[in-house]
Every structure is written in structure tokens, then in C-alpha cells.
Amino acid sequence: MGDFSPYDDNGGTVAAIAGQDYVLIACDSRLSTGSTILSRFTPKIYPLSKMTVFACSGFHADVLTLIKNLEVRMKLFIHEHGEEMSTKAVMALMLPTLYGRRFFPFYVRPIVAGLDRDGKGLVASYDPVGTPEFFDYVIQGSGENLVHPFLHNQIGAKRTLSDVPVQAPPGLTLDKAVKLLKDAFLAAAERDVYTGDTVTLVAMTAKGTETMEYQLRRD
């Protein structure tokens, strides 16, 4: 019993890109512990409302509990105000939810992504105790270190001293973003043992939500 730990790491990678008129969220579907696979199809994207989704890697039990807590708060909000929480409000709600457990944190690497009331893409990522980061593209999880430089290069254009960004998000179309994230997960599955099986891409626009799925390595 001395070796008991309340935490586990179930691996996996999640990522999101915020565009002018869309938001794209991606995750792999492998759930693992140690050297074994628990599930080949447990996608890490969870819809919270019509406008907002939640994507999270880390300790799966904590991920599920965190979502339950968020859903309770979001339901209370609807009863109190007669409308769904905005994406920005959900992003703000993450802070007390995570920091409230400062000394026994949820072992999670969350992303909140969605559209604002004008249909513009919003993305935020957090550390386990709630420090938020708002960028145009974010990655969390076991493949983070592999995918981050790729997106910095391809989206952030951090490869040149010239002033012209090549594919900065205002100019990055949804179609291109889908291809980029698909390739990012393909590459991550090649080299990260905790990422694999399938990649799920969720594209949100004012018109609606589209879900895509592609095979990844299963070994």
C-alpha cells in the first residue's frame, strides 16, 4: 500500500486551431497505462455545448470527473440565466474549477475550444492547476513536444527572420488546417508510443459541426 499513487497517466495527444470563422479540434483515440493499451477507441474530445467543446489528455478518471463538474456548473448557469454559457465564459470557468484543487490537482491537460457569438474561433489551453494560455493553436499531451515545433513552423511561420508570416491563422483556411492537424497526428503516432489508433478531427463553424476520422498506426 506504500506504493499507492492516486494518479495514472493515460497518454494521448489533443490539439486545436482557432481560425477567423472556424475552430478545429483534434485528438487521438488511444487510452493506455504503462506499456499496455486500455482502449483503441476512446476519443478525447467532449462536447460541452452547441458552441464549445472540451479536449483533454492526462489521467482519464480525472478528465471524466472534471467534465462532470463543468457540466454541473454549465447546467446551473442555464437554469439561472436562461441561456447556454458562451465559450469565453467556459474558458473563465476553468480557472476556479482547476485552481480550487491546487493541492490535490486533477492530473489533466485540457483544451477548451469553440466559437464566440460572432462565429470566430477561440482556443485556450491550461496546465493542471488552471494557468490559461490563449494562442491561435495549442497542443497538449504526450505528443506535445513532437507536434509543437511542427505547428510553430507551419502556422506560426517561426522559420524565417522575414516579416511575412506564411500561413498565420487569419489566412489559414479550415481545409488547410485539417490537413495540417491530420499530418501532425500521423507524425506523432510514428514516434510517440502513447499516440495512435485513430485521429478524430472536429471542425466547428457557424453553419455546424463536422467530425472526421482517420486511421493511425496501431502498433
Next chain:
Amino acid sequence: MATATFFDPESSGFQFDNYARNQQLVKQGIKPPKLMKTGTTTTAVIFKGGVVLGADTRATGGNIVMNKNCSKIHYLAKNMYCLGAGTAADTEYTTRLMAGKLELLAMSMRRIVPVKSAVRMLKQMLFRYQGHVSAALIVGGVDMLGPKIVSIAPHGSSDNAPYLAMGSGSIAAMSVLETNFRPDMTAEEAVKLVRDAINAGVTNDLFSGSNIDICVITIDGAQVIRPYEQNQPEVLKKANNYTFPRGTTTVLSQGVRKVDYHIVSTEIRKTDEEPMET
């Protein structure tokens, strides 16, 4: 009399010159570098008239795949091969050292070295290093006593059995061997069984993966099939082309310099070409 030097490159065995210093560095909080572990699934099976050895080809360092096609079937002698799991350098050098010793032994004895001799030498070496040489081996071969496979754990203990599995994928592989193994199989049946066992490790163990290598040894000789099977190459199709256009990297400055060089040697050779007609 020759003077004793601090570093004698002629002496055999491992050097421990930096041991005390490294211990001190760790105490000061410096993290020692990580070794590359071959997570690995390896299996061996005896069939009627020979042995089949099999291994995956993934090498990992932490959660990163370091090598997607490394060879884990090591040569020991003409009639003998060795499967290696554990620290990549340890399996590689232990088997290479033993291959040399076995060759010398074969020449001095003027006959094929029996598998059990190789096993004895390997386990005595591993025991001497008290498990610090982390090599988990399966030795397989055919000699005058027939086909034989033996597994050797890093501390030097060994196991004899008609079917064996080692490495992090051994649990998955052994479940296949336990259900499908039969004594006196044909070579084809044994190869199929080993393939299925390795494949179980490749798909179910995160630290095993990529291709499957197989080695079949009979009294007529050994045959290494590498790769025996390639794992899912079709998923590597990229949606985009990532060739950078010229000028992507900003040129800060340019210059031309003369590089001085010495002519170390010259050689004039006759080419195979016909002399030019005039």
C-alpha cells in the same frame, strides 16, 4: 618493466575510471543520460528438425520511438543466433563479444560449438555483472544434440523450454504460444506461430512495434528473413507537401573563403574505359 598507466587501452573488460566521478555528479543533482531500451517482443520455438526465432524492430527511449527498424536477431555462430531485449548497447555488445569467443572456440576445438556452451558462457558473464549488463537473451541453434532454445535473464539465470518469449511484449506473445504451440510442428507452422506471437506483442505492447524479423535454423544452416513482415506502411501518407520554397531561410551574410588543404596521398589508376579514339 612497463610503467602502469592510468588508461590502458590494451586491457580487456569494462572500465570503471569515471564511476566515482559520475556518482558524485548524480549526488550533485545532475541527471545521468537515458539509455536506449529496446522494449521488445522476442520469441523462439522448437519444431521438428530446427528452431525459429522472431523479434519486432522497435527501439524506444522513454516514450519516443528511437529506431523503427532495428535488428534484434544477433549472429553468434553459423548454427546459432541470439534474440536480444533490454538495453540496446548491452545486447549488441554482449552478443558480439560472444560471437568472437565462439568463433575462436570453434577453431581451437575444430568442431561446431554446442548451444549449451554459448549459453554457459553468456550466463556466467551476465552473472559476473550482477544484472548491471541489462541483456535479456534467447539463444537458439542446432548442434550435434539437436535443436535447442534457451532464455537468459539479465542476472544470469536460464530457462530451457520448447517455446520461449522475452521482453515487454512477452506476456502478449506467450499467450499466443500457450494456445497454439504443438510439439513436432513443420518449419512453416513454426514460422506462422512465431509471426503470430510477435504480432501480438507488436499490436498490444506499446514498446514493441514496426516490422517482424524471423530466423529459421536447421541442421543445413541458418536463414535470417528481415523483414519477414512490414507493419502498416500505408498509414504514412501525408496530406501536404512539406518541401520549403527557396529563400525560406533568411540569408544573413555571405562570403567566399579559400580553404587550405594538404595532399595526404595521390594515386594513379587505370580505368576500365576504352582509350579515346583519335
